[in-house]
Amino acid sequence: MEYKALSATEVKNRFGRVLRDLLISGDPIIVEKDSQPVAIIMSIKEYERLALRRPLSEEGKQVMQSSFWHVGCT
Structure with missing residues (x-):
């Protein structure tokens, strides 16, 4: 896996x-x-x-199961 670094300004623009x-x-x-x-x-x-790879807290499980993560995903 390759990592690319960009400045915050470049990411914004x-x-x-x-x-x-x-x-x-x-x-x-x-x-x-x-x-x-x-x-x-x-x-x-x-x-x-x-x-x-690591256990989630109850709050983390709720977030992962929410529609927030699945909007626009196919």
């Missing part, structure tokens, strides 16, 4: 393109602020794969 690139490559994108990593953008598929 090119958000649509960032999402398209994510969907095509599947590789997570590290978001940097002042040259420091502060966040990561990853596909729902990758998030769910990671989430299944």
Whole structure:
């Protein structure tokens, strides 16, 4: 898995393109602020794969089962 790093400003200015690139490559994108990593953008598929590796709290289970995660997913 390859990681790509972008500044927060670049992500903000090119958000649509960032999402398209994510969907095509599947590789997570590290978001940097002042040259420091502060966040990561990853596909729902990758998030769910990671989430299944550790037990969820009751609140976490409710979120994963809610329609929030499934809007627009096929």
